[in-house]
Amino acid sequence: DTAVSQTPKYLVTQMGNDKSIKCEQNLGHDTMYWYKQDSKKFLKIMFSYNNKELIINETVPNRFSPKSPDKAHLNLHINSLELGDSAVYFCASSHGDTRTDTQYFGPGTRLTVL
Amino acid sequence: AQSVTQPDIHITVSEGASLELRCNYSYGATPYLFWYVQSPGQGLQLLLKYFSGDTLVQGIKGFEAEFKRSQSSFNLRKPSVHWSDAAEYFCAVALTGGFKTIFGAGTRLFVKA
Numbered sequence: 597d598t599a600v601s602q603t604p605k606y607l608v609t610q611m612g613n614d615k616s617i618k619c620e621q622n623l624g625h626d627t628m629y630w631y632k633q634d635s636k637k638f639l640k641i642m643f644s645y646n647n648k649e650l651i652i653n654e655t656v657p658n659r660f661s662p663k664s665p666d667k668a669h670l671n672l673h674i675n676s677l678e679l680g681d682s683a684v685y686f687c688a689s690s691h692g693d694t695r696t697d698t699q700y701f702g703p704g705t706r707l708t709v710l
Numbered sequence: 711a712q713s714v715t716q717p718d719i720h721i722t723v724s725e726g727a728s729l730e731l732r733c734n735y736s737y738g739a740t741p742y743l744f745w746y747v748q749s750p751g752q753g754l755q756l757l758l759k760y761f762s763g764d765t766l767v768q769g770i771k772g773f774e775a776e777f778k779r780s781q782s783s784f785n786l787r788k789p790s791v792h793w794s795d796a797a798e799y800f801c802a803v804a805l806t807g808g809f810k811t812i813f814g815a816g817t818r819l820f821v822k823a
Contacts, residue, residue: 600753627809637798637816639754644809651809686753693808695742696761701753 599623600702602687608708609677617672617705619687627651628670629699630662631686639686645670646692674707682709712737714801716814723791724822731786731817733801742804743784744811745775749797757799760784771795796821 600621609615621628629652630642644652648664659675674681687702713736723729735741742761746754758769765777775786784801801814 629809637748637818639800639813639816641810641812646809654810688753693804694811695804695806695808696759698756698759699754699811701755703751703753 599700600687600689602685602702602705604705605703606706606708608710610710611677611679613677614673614675615677615707616674617685617687617707619670619672619702621668621687621689621700623689623691623700625689625691625700626667627690627692627694627697628664628667629688629690630670630672631688631701633684633686633704635683643670643672677707677709679709682707712803712805712812714803714812714814716799716801716817718817719815720818720820722820722822725793726790729786729788729791729795729819731799731801731819733784733786733814734782735784735801735803736782737803737805739806741777741784743775743777744802744804745769745773745784745786746800746802746813747771747797748800748816754800757786791819791821793821793823795819 627646633639643662645664661673664670684704688699690699691697715734744759745757748754760767798816804811
């Protein structure tokens with residue numbers, strides 16, 4: 597069983613479109629995250645959710661809107677896509693505090709904006 | 711400001727040779743330090759972590775890392791590299807508050823036969 601899954605794995609779209617990426621974890625974790633990895637492999641946190649509540653929002657443009665319908669899911673909706681949004685987006689989860697609890701990462705979604 | 715620096719963008723080692731990947735951090739509080747590995751097309755997997763106790767920590771796949779507070783370093787080592795170790799390696803620090811982790815830029819490891 598996949599611990600953290602993301603769909604789709606690849607997403608190719610035109611500038612200006614709206615798209616969503618879904619994430620699900622079956623680990624029973626309370627905390628979920630979205631990270632963006634750019635073309636130089638630099639990995640940066642975007643959002644952290646704990647028990648469905650937004651904890652961290654790293655000055656991400658408000659075109660990005662995370663939604664957590666329940667503790668097992670954290671979806672990422674992106675409006676008005678721009679070229680600079682092209683990246684690999686990783687979902688992750690942890691039991692709680694990332695200082696001591698292991699983060700488990702999904703396989704990533706490669707978003708290409710044309 | 712908090713930061714993690716991995717000075718080497720890429721490293722090439724021969725199979726069977728030893729490996730050391732460097733990591734320096736800048737963080738005013740007690741650092742909670744991690745090493746992750748990312749194989750091509752995959753997500754990140756935790757290799758090991760340190761937050762207290764013995765400064766030499768053992769991880770999976772034969773990796774170890776040593777925390778040196780005086781040098782603000784947390785270098786990753788492996789005594790004998792296997793071809794399957796070729797991947798991207800990320801050092802990271804988790805910040806106070808518990809829900810934010812900062813990653814270094816990564817070091818790409820190439821293993822030659």
